[in-house]
Amino acid sequence: MSDQALNTVGKSELRRDGLSHVTGKTQYVDDIQFPDMLYLKMVRSPLHHARILGIDFSEAEKVPGFVRAFTYKDVPKNLYTILCLIGVGPDEEPVLAEKEVLYKGEQIAAVVAQSEEAAIEAAARVKVDLEELPAVFDVEEALKPGAPILKPWGTNYFVYEGHHCRRVRYGNIEQGFAQADYIVEGCYEPKPIEHAPLETTGCIAKPEANGRITVYTNTQALYFSMDNTALILNVPFNKLHFVGGTVGGGFGGKVDVIVEPIAALAAMHTGHPVKYLYTREEEFHVSSTRVAYRIYFKDGVSKDGHIVARQVTSYADSGAYNRHTPYAVTKHAANISGPYDIPNVHIDAHCVYTNRVPTSAMRGFGVTSASFATELQIDKIARKLGMDPFEIRLINAYRNGDMRPYQKVVGDATLVEVIQAAAGMAHHPLSERFQAMNSWDRANSPARPEPVSAEKRS
Amino acid sequence: MASKIVTFTLNGRETEVMVKPLTTLAKALREKLGFTATKCGCYEGNCGSCTVIVNGEPVLSCILPVEEVEGQNVLTLEGITPAEGLHPLQQAFHENFAIQCGFCSPGMLMVSKALLDKNPHPTQAEVAEAISGNLCRCTGYDPIIAAVLQVAAGSNGNQGGSHE
Numbered sequence: 001m002s003d004q005a006l007n008t009v010g011k012s013e014l015r016r017d018g019l020s021h022v023t024g025k026t027q028y029v030d031d032i033q034f035p036d037m038l039y040l041k042m043v044r045s046p047l048h049h050a051r052i053l054g055i056d057f058s059e060a061e062k063v064p065g066f067v068r069a070f071t072y073k074d075v076p077k078n079l080y081t082i083l084c085l086i087g088v089g090p091d092e093e094p095v096l097a098e099k100e101v102l103y104k105g106e107q108i109a110a111v112v113a114q115s116e117e118a119a120i121e122a123a124a125r126v127k128v129d130l131e132e133l134p135a136v137f138d139v140e141e142a143l144k145p146g147a148p149i150l151k152p153w154g155t156n157y158f159v160y161e162g163h164h165c166r167r168v169r170y171g172n173i174e175q176g177f178a179q180a181d182y183i184v185e186g187c188y189e190p191k192p193i194e195h196a197p198l199e200t201t202g203c204i205a206k207p208e209a210n211g212r213i214t215v216y217t218n219t220q221a222l223y224f225s226m227d228n229t230a231l232i233l234n235v236p237f238n239k240l241h242f243v244g245g246t247v248g249g250g251f252g253g254k255v256d257v258i259v260e261p262i263a264a265l266a267a268m269h270t271g272h273p274v275k276y277l278y279t280r281e282e283e284f285h286v287s288s289t290r291v292a293y294r295i296y297f298k299d300g301v302s303k304d305g306h307i308v309a310r311q312v313t314s315y316a317d318s319g320a321y322n323r324h325t326p327y328a329v330t331k332h333a334a335n336i337s338g339p340y341d342i343p344n345v346h347i348d349a350h351c352v353y354t355n356r357v358p359t360s361a362m363r364g365f366g367v368t369s370a371s372f373a374t375e376l377q378i379d380k381i382a383r384k385l386g387m388d389p390f391e392i393r394l395i396n397a398y399r400n401g402d403m404r405p406y407q408k409v410v411g412d413a414t415l416v417e418v419i420q421a422a423a424g425m426a427h428h429p430l431s432e433r434f435q436a437m438n439s440w441d442r443a444n445s446p447a448r449p450e451p452v453s454a455e456k457r458s
Numbered sequence: 459m460a461s462k463i464v465t466f467t468l469n470g471r472e473t474e475v476m477v478k479p480l481t482t483l484a485k486a487l488r489e490k491l492g493f494t495a496t497k498c499g500c501y502e503g504n505c506g507s508c509t510v511i512v513n514g515e516p517v518l519s520c521i522l523p524v525e526e527v528e529g530q531n532v533l534t535l536e537g538i539t540p541a542e543g544l545h546p547l548q549q550a551f552h553e554n555f556a557i558q559c560g561f562c563s564p565g566m567l568m569v570s571k572a573l574l575d576k577n578p579h580p581t582q583a584e585v586a587e588a589i590s591g592n593l594c595r596c597t598g599y600d601p602i603i604a605a606v607l608q609v610a611a612g613s614n615g616n617q618g619g620s621h622e
């Protein structure tokens with residue numbers, strides 16, 4: 001490594017798209033225009049939970065410039081789940097709502113018109129007859145008996161391989177607690193956050209002479225988007241040509257597949273390019289947010305500062321549909337024991353449905369929220385024991401060769417060195433013993449608590 | 459309502475555009491005239507990305523009816539970009555990583571240009587104040603302020619732009 005010539009590491013390289021950005025020549029979706037383009041606006045649910053009794057387009061059809069409306073009946077495969085491509089199921093989110101709406105702002109019908117103004121006017125004139133149903137907004141309320149049931153399989157949780165939550169089991173939690181000198185509990189609730197990219201989510205789908213549809217999109221996940229669109233439209237993948245890569249801010253907010261399938265469907269049916277770009281209000285109101293969690297910790301800690309047992313019960317608010325949250329919860333379950341070597345771990349991480357706007361990916365999703373909670377918890381433990389917050393992390397940090405609770409041997413540990421460097425930068429004195437620690441061996445570290453061997457599998 | 463023709467100077471050129479009443483300057487520039495450097499992050503006067511310069515003042519083009527610029531002098535990012543190379547602000551934005559996704563950059567550049575034209579040596583606080591109506595979700599603002607201050611320190615803040 002050291003005698004290898006490095007061309008880029010250690011240097012700042014100017015952005016390759018920088019010149020295009022500072023001259024305003026970068027072409028974003030909203031900068032693309034076609035002379036015969038149509039505009040798509042969505043009719044959305046004004047209620048959090050309701051049964052759809054009927055939709056009346058008669059007034060909308062009278063708006064000059066109205067071209068066509070679409071309902072779920074027009075969508076070849078209306079039910080989907082974005083992560084079906086990596087084996088997550090079942091399909092449970094409708095492209096356009098069928099019998100029921102599960103969140104305020106849910107897509108019910110699409111209206112396409114010759115101008116944006118006409119599309120807005122026509123969408124506003126669509127009458128949707130709704131019967132309001134009781135809604136649930138709290139993850140724990142949603143799991144109680146008597147809560148309104150949102151999913152066709154009869155529960156409000158995602159099913160992980162037959163289980164009601166994503167489970168991690170390592171060591172023996174009861175024996176771990178029995179070994180502990182202290183029990184430290186905590187509850188943490190990272191909130192949903194809107195990514196608020198400066199460019200709103202959108203695309204233009206354009207029918208080509210050869211029968212293909214070109215989709216200009218600002219998705220962060222071009223192939224994911226294309227594959228899902230092909231499945232929803234029930235066309236071979238080679239019928240679609242996705243053009244993208246220029247994203248005016250995403251942060252995870254542009255990995256859901258929402259605008260492309262319906263715009264492509266409208267383009268196929270009308271023969272015109274169709275633009276579906278969220279307004280700023282839609283971006284805030286209906287685009288997915290970061291997942292909100294409620295995370296309960298119960299940690300067993302020994303007098304010398306070792307966490308010897310960790311039990312976590314957490315509830316992720318998926319909102320009304322899956323999007324990326326079932327996957328986020330798996331990452332959350334893997335990371336909620338932190339970068340710490342804890343010999344006895346018991347995690348129940350629930351992915352819960354509520355009548356909130358669906359949640360999904362955002363920067364380090366699953367992991368960021370887990371780190372937030374885990375680091376607050378270890379500070380709480382340090383306070384309880386009267387220990388230095390740097391030292392307690394150095395004591396518990398996993399080293400190379402340690403087993404993670406989800407059965408992966410650590411090969412790239414760096415926490416010890418990071419904490420030492422952070423202490424240096426913060427001018428926080430560390431005693432020699434802590435400065436001498438490293439990620440490769442346990443020299444200078446207190447004896448490691450013995451893992452309890454029973455039940456040692458994930 | 460009938461469309462009408464609005465005449466104004468755009469980046470040094472006499473320009474005519476036929477628009478429906480209350481068409482915004484942003485829509486006229488972007489959709490009628492093809493000047494798409496000006497971006498619209500909200501179309502409702504909240505984000506600053508659509509900032510252009512009218513008679514030396516930064517304005518939000520997404521909420522300004524184009525009739526209001528009849529006979530006026532409008533400058534967009536296209537107009538400050540020299541035929542070769544970059545305006546000093548563009549160069550400084552590029553070099554200071556004051557751009558990430560680039561969507562706020564046109565508005566940031568125009569608001570910074572309007573500032574330096576009036577006040578070639580602003581303080582850090584004055585730069586922060588000048589860009590305070592412009593949102594950037596990527597950079598955290600510091601590199602943008604650094605870029606503007608770098609141009610000011612080179613006292614070349616009011617040089618660029620051939621069409622003023």
Ligand code: FES
Binds near residue numbers: 498500
């Ligand atoms: S687009 Fe004009 S302020 Fe946002």
Ligand code: FES
Binds near residue numbers: 249560563593594596
């Ligand atoms: S660079 Fe992305 S919003 Fe500023």
